[in-house]
Amino acid sequence: MKVKVLDNPLITHKLAVIRNKETGTKEFREIIGEIATLLCYEALSDAKLKNIEIETPMGKMNTQMLDENEYAFVPILRAGTGMLDGVINVIPNAKIGHIGLYRNEETLKPVKYYYKMPKDIKNREVIVLDPMLATGGSAIDAISMLKEDGVEKIKFLSIISAPEGLKELEKVHPDVEVFTACIDEKLNEIGYIVPGLGDAGDRIFGTK
Numbered sequence: 001m002k003v004k005v006l007d008n009p010l011i012t013h014k015l016a017v018i019r020n021k022e023t024g025t026k027e028f029r030e031i032i033g034e035i036a037t038l039l040c041y042e043a044l045s046d047a048k049l050k051n052i053e054i055e056t057p058m059g060k061m062n063t064q065m066l067d068e069n070e071y072a073f074v075p076i077l078r079a080g081t082g083m084l085d086g087v088i089n090v091i092p093n094a095k096i097g098h099i100g101l102y103r104n105e106e107t108l109k110p111v112k113y114y115y116k117m118p119k120d121i122k123n124r125e126v127i128v129l130d131p132m133l134a135t136g137g138s139a140i141d142a143i144s145m146l147k148e149d150g151v152e153k154i155k156f157l158s159i160i161s162a163p164e165g166l167k168e169l170e171k172v173h174p175d176v177e178v179f180t181a182c183i184d185e186k187l188n189e190i191g192y193i194v195p196g197l198g199d200a201g202d203r204i205f206g207t208k
């Protein structure tokens with residue numbers, strides 16, 4: 001499985017701000033969005049462009065553009081929606097699906113509560129969004145659902161990933177490319193990423 005880690009001092013800086021427990025909801029949300037934008041640029045570095053002719057104020061030119069109709073973003077609820085504005089900045093006309101999953105706190109297994117995709121999802125490249133890849137269970141189930149719907153090209157964007165989750169994801173979906181801002185040390189005994197940033201959903205929505 002291809003895993004691309006954004007290696008940039010400004011990402012380290014931004015991560016330090018959101019990891020800090022004193023950082024408030026507003027700044028936390030803004031930075032999640034900024035990092036999502038950068039991950040999306042990286043994920044699209046293999047994008048196929050189409051030849052077009054345009055006219056600049058100085059005259060005609062042949063250039064290339066992306067076909068925005070070839071893409072869909074799929075945030076995993078809730079925390080994945082925190083990344084949505086950041087990626088929509090990159091491809092404003094992409095369609096959006098939603099997958100609702102929460103982790104059972106005892107078993108750490110994901111529980112599905114919502115699934116809604118654009119009708120033509122199987123014809124699109126799908127970019128799945130979730131800030132935290134911990135045990136990998138949520139990512140694995142979300143990707144399996146998309147594959148059952150016929151989606152062939154899937155990329156996964158996360159802000160922080162745990163080595164344990166990446167390993168599990170690779171076992172089940174070795175074809176999926178992962179783009180992450182950081183791979184942290186490990187999971188703790190209750191399935192949280194260490195050092196991590198705590199509960200991403202609670203920090204984005206201010207629910208704790």
Ligand code: PRP
Binds near residue numbers: 077110134
């Ligand atoms: C968090 C996170 C992922 C999942 C990661 O969501 O946003 O979806 O946990 O854990 P895993 O890799 O072990 O499956 P959570 O279940 O807390 O729901 P929320 O987004 O509604 O807060």
Ligand code: URA
Binds near residue numbers: 134200
């Ligand atoms: N979900 C989170 O929001 N944070 C973690 O560290 C693990 C799962």
